[in-house]
Amino acid sequence: MLKDLFTPCLILDRGKLDNNIRKIKSIVSKRKIDFRPHLKTAKCLEITKLLVKEFGQRAMVSTIEELEQLKSSGINDFLYSVAIVPNKLSRIAKNLSNDCKITVSVDNISTAQELVAFYKNTGHRITAVIELDLDGHRSGVRPYANEQLIKISKCLDEFDLFRGVMSHAGESYGLSNEKDINSCAKNEADQTLIAAETIEKAGINCELVTIGSTPTALSGCKNIGITELRAGVFIFFDLVQSGVGVCELNEIALSVLTTVISINREIDAIIVDSGWMALSRDRGTSSQEIDYGYGQVCNENGELIDDLIVTNVQQEHGIIQVREGSDAKLPNLKPGDLLRILPNHACATAAAHSCYHVVNNADDSIKIWNRFNGW
Amino acid sequence: MLKDLFTPCLILDRGKLDNNIRKIKSIVSKRKIDFRPHLKTAKCLEITKLLVKEFGQRAMVSTIEELEQLKSSGINDFLYSVAIVPNKLSRIAKNLSNDCKITVSVDNISTAQELVAFYKNTGHRITAVIELDLDGHRSGVRPYANEQLIKISKCLDEFDLFRGVMSHAGESYGLSNEKDINSCAKNEADQTLIAAETIEKAGINCELVTIGSTPTALSGCKNIGITELRAGVFIFFDLVQSGVGVCELNEIALSVLTTVISINREIDAIIVDSGWMALSRDRGTSSQEIDYGYGQVCNENGELIDDLIVTNVQQEHGIIQVREGSDAKLPNLKPGDLLRILPNHACATAAAHSCYHVVNNADDSIKIWNRFNGW
Missing domain, CATH: 3.20.20.10 (Alanine racemase)
Incomplete structure (x- = not known):
């Protein structure tokens, strides 16, 4: 269960991973x-x-x-x-x-x-x-x-x-x-x-x-x-690849699971426990048509929350707000609630973590796949 | 010896570390x-x-x-x-x-x-x-x-x-x-x-x-x-703290050792093996009076090379150029030469590495001090 995981951590959707691999497999098969x-x-x-x-x-x-x-x-x-x-x-x-x-x-x-x-x-x-x-x-x-x-x-x-x-x-x-x-x-x-x-x-x-x-x-x-x-x-x-136009947002297999720390009504923000250490400082969408700040926010199940993005990050804090100019509303959340954040650049966000928590819609189990960095 | 290290890697100057600790020790001692x-x-x-x-x-x-x-x-x-x-x-x-x-x-x-x-x-x-x-x-x-x-x-x-x-x-x-x-x-x-x-x-x-x-x-x-x-x-x-005015460039104890891959005369650039995986994507000096790009470049001994900064980074490539508007010259380097890069934000650059290579002017030995990330 996601709620048993220690946040922030990296979630990998196995179904989306398999689909993405099949997508390029079909291209190279056709082209031999x-x-x-x-x-x-x-x-x-x-x-x-x-x-x-x-x-x-x-x-x-x-x-x-x-x-x-x-x-x-x-x-x-x-x-x-x-x-x-x-x-x-x-x-x-x-x-x-x-x-x-x-x-x-x-x-x-x-x-x-x-x-x-x-x-x-x-x-x-x-x-x-x-x-x-x-x-x-x-x-x-x-x-x-x-x-x-x-x-x-x-x-x-x-x-x-x-x-x-x-x-x-x-x-x-x-x-x-x-x-x-x-x-x-x-x-x-x-x-x-x-x-x-x-x-x-x-x-x-x-x-x-x-x-x-x-x-x-x-x-x-x-x-x-x-x-x-x-x-x-x-x-x-x-998110960068979605901005380039080669994938849809719902094909993104990677997200960072995060916990709400508090709600700041003064600036209409949700403060979460994912800062740049968990999301990376990548701002690859800043020069694209849609700027996702430091990431697009989804609910615990990975469903997009319209125009809700990470507008700023500190080392271990993320500041989530409704995108400027949008008339979307801040969702009604409380400290302890879970959210998921889609990465600007998968390579950079993955590099901030030591493993993938692999979730599969077919069952409730979560597998751990280790990853590494270094040269 | 630095030349025996596998680049990119993190160098920590022990003398500067000790001085920096002494600096704050003297302040808190006086103020009790x-x-x-x-x-x-x-x-x-x-x-x-x-x-x-x-x-x-x-x-x-x-x-x-x-x-x-x-x-x-x-x-x-x-x-x-x-x-x-x-x-x-x-x-x-x-x-x-x-x-x-x-x-x-x-x-x-x-x-x-x-x-x-x-x-x-x-x-x-x-x-x-x-x-x-x-x-x-x-x-x-x-x-x-x-x-x-x-x-x-x-x-x-x-x-x-x-x-x-x-x-x-x-x-x-x-x-x-x-x-x-x-x-x-x-x-x-x-x-x-x-x-x-x-x-x-x-x-x-x-x-x-x-x-x-x-x-x-x-x-x-x-x-x-x-x-x-x-x-x-x-x-x-x-570099950010030096921009704030609370340290000098020569007090910065941390640097990334990097190897020159090639010289690109077309854009007057030195290409090195340190990209954002080694330097981080932190651009904390971009809003300060002096913008150091992704880092200030020093020679192998840690001596500053005036106006030579990392102007761009990819995952494993760094692009080093003379700062725009400067009349400094690109140093005469060849593939295989070593350089050192001072970080914008020490926390972010250190987080990209699994250990410190601790150098000490007093002797030639390099100690390894491990570091970790994660939550």
Whole structure:
């Protein structure tokens, strides 16, 4: 029973989780393309096992900790999403085995050379893709930087360490309609294929041509020539993704259970025991059409309470009010009542908690699935 | 050696920590007032033991987890800072003993009655203070709400569960000069004394008249009549506190060690392996005179690099650039180089990590002090 839980805590709706996984499964099945889930959102063994069952033994990670904690899930083909720095290679190598391949990403020739040197010195075969930078805002090689692409891929390919190219349409999170997302997805695929072609023309095989973000992976883009789609946050969805337009509010599988501390009539607010330690400081919806403050409020059963949002947070206090300009009324609650808060960004809110309390409409039992953070 | 650490990770400068503790020790010694450190910032046994040595066996906590993890430090008088909800009482009671007192805060009569009922039913004596709300923005009783103050204190006092009044000048974090902070500190003390007087006049003893925040505790306010000062973030300090004016940048004891992934010449940026997972999303300096983005950058030795700040963060990527409008130059760095980033808000950045790497100028060794999160 929810009322037996110590608040604040994280609730995961199992039915919604399963539906969200099925949603992307149906897309990749139709397109006959490999899918590589990003494990950074859940950081959880039980959820990883569900993903392995649907999508096979490949996954993306954002930390070595994820790789180490989740390799017992059956995954044998890890892609590390952050362009590698050489001082991480020896810890990665400890996780290599005959049946577990680990691929990192590189974006400059000096790191590629270090990877080769590491292989020559230790015999540990850490393979790599070239990270592409589609919009010039992060790490990565630009898709038209032919000389760099060929230099890096040749350097790696000579020792059979090269696997292909990887891109991520990060800017898709800033969009809000189907047309723009489709065009962003097309651009992601087109630019990645241009880079892959450049490398293939130089006589080097791109086994992996991997792209993705939750919005572009869910788009209508056909992705011809792409070998693999990636996405992470789709398992839970969140308010930002609903603002982008790729999910409905009632598909969001994650919420924070919270207890009412008191009612402040002076400012028409409900004070709850979830501050930024429980919700995160993410304000990802602040630049979207609908700003949910620090989260949309639901009743104990997860049903939306119209226009009731977390307007401010302190370390352990949340201030819930009716959205400015709305004529909705503050619900009639008393100290001790329970509420649930939908997250702006599932990755950030989940990171504030050490486990998921998995609820299932089919029965009353609550399962505990542990999660972890760290690098 | 710092270069042997796996980045991102948290560095704690032991010399600065000791100086910061001495700074507040000298203030409370002169004023002959009790000091109650807030353990929510560090959440660390070793640091709690240092505080017990300087200030005695009392402390403030923001979670029951802190109380459970830190009671082995020698503390026997815990004050729980968040107004209590009744479903937390039974877990709190498990930690009571003949030599460990736990005091919660209440802000309404129904919770006070529940506390009394809990005592009558179980025999567990959880004492309470009345939380005062100085500015009408959170939970708490208003200092002039005489009827409420007397009703709650009488209800508790009848069963010897009443200890006094507690206030927190949260608005002090928004100030930026000594005069305003002093006036805020005076207001915090004055309003709290008014409430205490109301209760005392009704024949009920206020053993505890406790006030504080890092800025007001460090102010010049004399605090006559107040029994206890509280503060938390002063142990580390941070960029927000430097903006308030109660510390210098070189007093900040906490930083995140990070590795350069690559240099993006297109946008004149250094890309590092610390994103919001390592730095937090706190933007507390955004409304201050100097905005440090997601953190001020230092070199590997902790020396400031002028006007170099983290301008943007993604989950595991930090984007470092020269502050807009500055004529400082991007330092000449290469992939693999180390940097250190000072936090906007020490509590939030520390919460992103599982331990402190404690460095000491006196020697080269690095000690590991664990920390925890959760409720």
